[in-house]
Amino acid sequence: MTVIGLGNSAMGDDGIGVEIAEILGRLPRRPGGSLEVINAAEDAVLAGSCVAEGKDVLLVDAVDMKSEPGTWRVFSAQDLPQGLEPAGCSTHALSLAEVIELARALGCADRLRILGVQVGDVRPGRFLSPRVRESVPGVIARIREEVEALS
Amino acid sequence: MSEMSLRIEVPYVTRVEGHGNIVIDMKSGKLLTSHLEVVEPPRYFEAMIKGYPYSDIALITSRICGICSVGHQMTSLKATERALGISVSAQTVLLRKLLVYAATMQSHVLHIYFLAAPDLLGVPSVIPLAATHPDVVKMALRMKKLANDICDKLGGRTIHPNRLVPGGFTKLPSPADLTWIRTMLEKQMVPDAKASLALLKSLLPMFPTFERETEYIGLSHEKEYAFYDGDVASTDAGHFPVDDYLSLTNEFVVPHSTSKHCRHARSSYFVGALGRFNNNYPRLNPLAKSAAAELGLAPTVKNPFLNTAVQLVETVHVVEESLKLLDDLLVRGIKEEKPVVPERMREGRAAEATEVPRGILFHDYTYDNRGQVVKANCIIPTTQNTQCIDDDMTELVPWMLNKGMTKDQMTLTLEMLVRAYDPCISCSVHFLDVEFRE
Numbered sequence: 107m108t109v110i111g112l113g114n115s116a117m118g119d120d121g122i123g124v125e126i127a128e129i130l131g132r133l134p135r136r137p138g139g140s141l142e143v144i145n146a147a148e149d150a151v152l153a154g155s156c157v158a159e160g161k162d163v164l165l166v167d168a169v170d171m172k173s174e175p176g177t178w179r180v181f182s183a184q185d186l187p188q189g190l191e192p193a194g195c196s197t198h199a200l201s202l203a204e205v206i207e208l209a210r211a212l213g214c215a216d217r218l219r220i221l222g223v224q225v226g227d228v229r230p231g232r233f234l235s236p237r238v239r240e241s242v243p244g245v246i247a248r249i250r251e252e253v254e255a256l257s
Numbered sequence: 258m259s260e261m262s263l264r265i266e267v268p269y270v271t272r273v274e275g276h277g278n279i280v281i282d283m284k285s286g287k288l289l290t291s292h293l294e295v296v297e298p299p300r301y302f303e304a305m306i307k308g309y310p311y312s313d314i315a316l317i318t319s320r321i322c323g324i325c326s327v328g329h330q331m332t333s334l335k336a337t338e339r340a341l342g343i344s345v346s347a348q349t350v351l352l353r354k355l356l357v358y359a360a361t362m363q364s365h366v367l368h369i370y371f372l373a374a375p376d377l378l379g380v381p382s383v384i385p386l387a388a389t390h391p392d393v394v395k396m397a398l399r400m401k402k403l404a405n406d407i408c409d410k411l412g413g414r415t416i417h418p419n420r421l422v423p424g425g426f427t428k429l430p431s432p433a434d435l436t437w438i439r440t441m442l443e444k445q446m447v448p449d450a451k452a453s454l455a456l457l458k459s460l461l462p463m464f465p466t467f468e469r470e471t472e473y474i475g476l477s478h479e480k481e482y483a484f485y486d487g488d489v490a491s492t493d494a495g496h497f498p499v500d501d502y503l504s505l506t507n508e509f510v511v512p513h514s515t516s517k518h519c520r521h522a523r524s525s526y527f528v529g530a531l532g533r534f535n536n537n538y539p540r541l542n543p544l545a546k547s548a549a550a551e552l553g554l555a556p557t558v559k560n561p562f563l564n565t566a567v568q569l570v571e572t573v574h575v576v577e578e579s580l581k582l583l584d585d586l587l588v589r590g591i592k593e594e595k596p597v598v599p600e601r602m603r604e605g606r607a608a609e610a611t612e613v614p615r616g617i618l619f620h621d622y623t624y625d626n627r628g629q630v631v632k633a634n635c636i637i638p639t640t641q642n643t644q645c646i647d648d649d650m651t652e653l654v655p656w657m658l659n660k661g662m663t664k665d666q667m668t669l670t671l672e673m674l675v676r677a678y679d680p681c682i683s684c685s686v687h688f689l690d691v692e693f694r695e
Binding site for chain 1: 300320323324326367371382383384385387388391394395398399401402405409414415416417
């Protein structure tokens with residue numbers, strides 16, 4: 107499984123995906139284990155590349171699903187409507203919404219899942235807001251469970 | 258055309274990095290407005306780094322851009338090192354150049370395939386191309402991923418590398434890493450670049466034939482097609498040292514843009530692939546030179562739309578150059594080196610420049626005797642190109658009217674022009690708006 111952390115760590119809670127990738131990257135790996143961790147920061151196209159290579163990708167990113175900050179949920183492209191439009195401005199070159207649509211068009215969206223964490227504060231700043239920070243252990247535990255299950 | 262009135266507004270030009278609007282206003286045959294309005298707020302990085310120690314500056318300024326993060330780090334490191342009297346080893350320079358080339362590959366591939374190609378193929382984005390040309394899109398994704406993987410092997414991350422510090426690297430790549438990069442470049446990137454060349458050649462008739470000669474500026478080096486260092490070269494004014502960059506950039510404020518504009522010998526100048534190509538053409542590597550010939554490109558290229566085609570020539574060049582550097586490094590062997598630290602902390606100031614994918618980038622720092630920044634100035638390529646885009650539009654509008662284009666065709670052509678500059682208007686927050694299908 108390839109876990110890709112996405113986001114801008116200079117923009118408050120938008121950096122949650124990067125934070126998760128950094129923590130996962132520092133954890134000891136099981137020898138011969140199947141976990142690959144990529145800190146893609148603002149570059150969502152990398153997720154598209156991994157999916158197109160036939161990898162099973164779990165993409166961790168900040169989302170706005172109109173819930174309480176720090177709430178997180180794993181979902182797939184099938185859980186989202188067709189024809190996603192990018193929200194807000196993006197430096198990802200392609201937005202996450204466009205990458206999901208790209209994976210759909212390439213016929214490999216079933217290899218892509220998203221672990222979305224509800225943002226609270228996305229103003230410029232290096233730190234996660236307290237409630238999003240509190241979500242980190244649960245997100246890490248969930249990913250480790252998945253990796254263990256695959257092993 | 259003499260009595261023609263025309264209003265074109267493109268709010269939020271798509272497929273560029275950041276947000277900008279195109280505004281064209283013509284009344285009774287007189288062009289009143291032809292602007293790219295940059296509407297991003299200022300980001301205050303120069304103020305943000307004041308008081309920070311020299312060791313942190315490149316890591317912070319890397320965040321100016323998620324696409325050009327390597328270029329910002331490199332320029333920042335070079336400026337800091339010269340200001341504080343730090344000399345890096347030949348091995349560090351070779352590894353940094355490799356990283357700059359990989360970053361150039363990934364950015365150029367991104368722009369050529371994901372941002373510019375949809376215009377040439379008459380579709381609104383790369384997504385329809387994935388359905389009609391899946392092999393091409395997969396090839397583009399593969400090329401970009403390999404370039405990012407090379408950045409990871411050398412810099413420790415796919416973007417925003419964390420192994421680069423003033424004086425060298427905190428961790429060096431292994432010989433096995435270098436061998437892997439060499440093998441993958443030769444076996445995967447070279448054939449993919451050749452296939453890209455054939456593809457782009459077939460699309461050449463789709464590029465607008467508009468030309469406007471201007472001043473072209475880029476780094477220039479007597480021994481190589483300059484990316485990492487060199488003097489500043491101008492097709493109008495010759496060569497001058499990077500230290501004189503303020504006499505080149507001449508930043509000024511315009512009411513329609515939050516980005517400053519620049520001018521030098523003329524009302525504007527062009528930086529980017531055309532700026533480099535028109536000043537460095539004789540030093541292109543052989544395959545890149547033959548790629549340029551196949552695409553009919555030779556200095557002086559005056560068509561701004563062909564900036565994208567020149568980016569492909571540069572992609573071929575940096576692949577060839579990387580293979581040469583890798584051979585050199587593999588013969589020398591990687592020597593364990595610790596980053597060089599200043600012998601004693603001192604006050605100092607230095608300006609340095611690097612060619613990042615979108616053009617020449619300047620960082621200028623003044624340090625106090627504790628090694629903390631007291632003043633900084635960063636001038637990015639898009640700031641230097643915004644006036645050139647406006648000047649192009651001023652000539653492009655009558656050119657399009659003379660061609661009898663419809664308003665829709667003109668709108669698309671104006672968007673193509675902006676995208677051809679590969680502008681990096683800003684980096685900002687992004688997150689997905691999620692509405693579940695439940």
